[in-house]
Amino acid sequence: MEATLLACPKCKRAVKVRKRLLLVLPNGDKYLYVCPDCGSTCGETIETPPPIAR
Ligand SMILES: [Zn+2]
Incomplete structure (x- = not known):
């Protein structure tokens, strides 16, 4: 599991954010x-997604 540090606008500090799937786009x-x-x-x-070799 990867840990990404991003600045949270509410907490005013860098947090280890969780990644959540929102949408599946084409x-x-x-x-x-x-x-x-x-x-x-x-x-x-x-x-x-990685390109599919055809
Ligand atoms: Zn926060």
Whole structure:
């Protein structure tokens, strides 16, 4: 399990955010980074799947 440090806007400090799957998009999966202490969203990312070799 990867631990990502992000600044939480509510806690005003860097927290080890949890990654939560939000949406599955055609171009990748969208994740939210959530603060484990207050539950605020600290950021988001879209992970594109590795290209499939054809
Ligand atoms: Zn927080």
